[in-house]
Amino acid sequence: MRVFGMTCDDCVRTVSEGLKEGGASEIFVSLKNGTASAVVDDSMIKPDDLSRLPVFSEKSHYRAQVRKVE
Amino acid sequence: MKNEYDLVILGRGAAAFSAAIKASEITAGQATIAMIGFGPLGGTCVNVGCVPSKYLIEAAKVAHTQSSPRYPGIEPGLLSINFGELMESLRRTVKEERKERYENVIKSYENIDVYDGKAQFVDRDAIIVKNNSNPKKLKGYNFIIATGSSTKIPKIEGLNETGYITSNTVWDLNSLPRTLTILGGGFIGLEIGQSLERLGTKVTIIKEHNTVAPGIEEEIGKTLMEILTSEGIDFRNGKKILRVYSRNGKKVVEMQSNLGKEEVEADEILVSSGRMPNVADLDLEKAGVKYSENGISVDETMKTSNPLIYAAGDVVDQKYRLETLAASEGSIAASNIYESNEKRINLQLVPWAVFTEPQFASVGLTESQYNATGRKSTTRVVPLELVPKARILKEYHGSFKIVVDSETEKIVGVHALSPYAAEFIIEGVYAIKYGLTFRDLIENSHIFPTVAEGIKLTSQSFTRDLSRMSCCME
Structure with missing residues (x-):
């Protein structure tokens, strides 16, 4: 995922927790690159729906695009 | 300058600027953006459209008022026009507006790189920028095509x-x-x-x-x-x-x-x-973007046939070519790329104006357009001379027309030929957007005396004989 809006380690924690609450696991968020990777069970949540999680909503500081699904 | 960007914008007019700035705001300035185009920054509107034309219109209005004063007791003055000086000042104003609203603005965004040249797709995710120096290949994840339009030159012998x-x-x-x-x-x-x-x-x-x-x-x-x-x-x-x-x-x-x-x-x-969309030479086939000679096909979210590519402004296949619409579409395209709540464009809510004197301004559908949808309309036309402020201005030529749905009485079109029509047509936009009826417009006081009062008088004419009404009554 490409993640926009992160400026500090607190942001990394917030984005990681947001992804976790959305059902993702094995989460890795890079502040330097503005990216995140995670594993999801697609019977629970479709990968493309990760960018619609509350942590990336209009009221949040962060936005995300799911760029690659493997 | 990078070789790869989050967002590549083709064009650098109103739609392109709006898209680039909106994308920067949404992503806290972290989206890397390339903006590619040629000619002066700002596109048609500031350089050869709205700004110079409105300057000329206002200058000509001053000359006209001087040579044809409207009020008794004020005699026509001897008109002396230095056209060269007027045009020089027009060009200076264009330059200042371009500097103020475009050149200085873009400099304040560190995440946006501006390229001079013509862009051509070489793949679904790559373009070549061609200018006098070596062509440069740029890759992008998303693209917004905002290359605008050009004057249509008819094929006429000689x-x-x-x-x-x-x-x-x-x-x-x-x-x-x-x-x-x-x-x-x-x-x-x-x-x-x-x-x-x-x-x-x-x-x-x-x-x-x-x-x-x-x-x-x-x-x-x-x-x-x-x-x-x-x-x-x-x-x-x-x-x-x-x-x-x-x-x-x-x-x-x-x-x-x-x-x-x-x-x-x-x-x-x-x-x-008229004008035609700038789609030639973009090699849109290589990007999987559908288009015709009328422009690029998009859905209401401004997405093209390639889900990662959007289009905005005059290059889009649509009935209006307006700076305000272009800027709105650029912003919608950027929002829809980065945000999950899809924004849509509604062309029925787009006001447009002709800046002749009197001005013409319109929003929504005309009577014949609404009837063509299969629904029945009721309309009223009120001549400008029935509006007190217009009589004070000694402007007697013009009219107001409101189109409503016959069954619901909701307003579906507002059209005005009058002084200041472009300034108050926004009332029609809100009326249509929020499903107001002509009765809703009557219930709210309008400032007296204003030309905008014509909207209220036209609303009142659905149920009343205007000649039997006193001033300002609701």
């Missing part, structure tokens, strides 16, 4: 050889043509035509149709044409142009009508036959 000006080049004039022939009855030709006529040019407008400005309510268009005719513009309606040629240093247009052939001779020809 036109290229004889020479002409367009709405792009008229601003380079330094001497006022004594006579001018305008090809086409669109709103750009009307605005420039009235302005130059007021400054001293003898203007002839040649057009195929019997109405002016396509899409305008027919009776309002007819009134506008009568007003312009009364100022001296010579309309040649229902004419097919056969050829253009030079004769004794003049430019001659030969045309055909039911009555036979006729000619108009002038110092200059202004081509005002």
Whole structure:
């Protein structure tokens, strides 16, 4: 995922927790690159729906695009 | 400069700027953005569209007021016009506006790289930027195509050889043509035509149709044409142009009508036959983007047939070509790329105006357009002379028309030919957007005396005889 809006380690924690609450696991968020990777069970949540999680909503500081699904 | 960007924007006019800034705001300035184009920054509006045309219109209005004062006791003054100086000041204003609103603005965004050159797709996710130096390949994840539109030049025998000006080049004039022939009855030709006529040019407008400005309510268009005719513009309606040629240093247009052939001779020809989208040479096929000669096909979210590529502004296949619409679409495209709540464009809520004097402004559907949807409309037309402020202004020519759904009484179209129409048409936008009826407009006080009160009076005319109403009553 490409993640926009992160400026500090607190942001990394917030984005990681947001992804976790959305059902993702094995989460890795890079502040330097503005990216995140995670594993999801697609019977629970479709990968493309990760960018619609509350942590990336209009009221949040962060936005995300799911760029690659493997 | 990078080789790969989060967002690549083709174009650098109103839609492109709006998209780039919105994308920067949404992503806290972290989206890497390339903006590619050629010519001065800012596109049509600031350089050769709204800004110079409105400058000329306002200057011509001052000249007209001086030569034709409206009030008894005020005599016409001796009009002295230095056209070269006026045009120099016009160009200076354009330059200042461009610097203020575009050049300085873009410098304040560190995440946006501006490229000079023509962009061409080489793949679904890559373009080549061509300019005088080496071509540069750029990759992007998302693209927004906002390459705008160009003046449409009709294929007329002898036109290229004889020479002409367009709405792009008229601003380079330094001497006022004594006579001018305008090809086409669109709103750009009307605005420039009235302005130059007021400054001293003898203007002839040649057009195929019997109405002016396509899409305008027919009776309002007819009134506008009568007003312009009364100022001296010579309309040649229902004419097919056969050829253009030079004769004794003049430019001659030969045309055909039911009555036979006729000619108009002038110092200059202004081509005002509409605009066409800039889709040629983009190699859109390589990007998987569907388009036609009318522009790029998009859905209501501004997405093209390639889900990662959006389009905005004049390059889109749509009925309006407006700066405000372009900026709105650029912003919507950027929002939809980065945000999950999809924003949609609603063309029925887009107001548009012709800045002739009086102005024409419109939002929503005309009577015939609404009836064509299969629903029944009820309409009212109120002449401008029934509006007290218009009588104070001694502006008697114009009208207001409101179209409502016959069953629900909800307003579906508001059209005005009057002074300041462009300033108050926003009332019509809100009325349509929020599903208001003409009764809702009546229940709210309008400032007296204003021309905008015409909207309320027209609403009242659905249920009342205006001649039996006292001032300001609801």
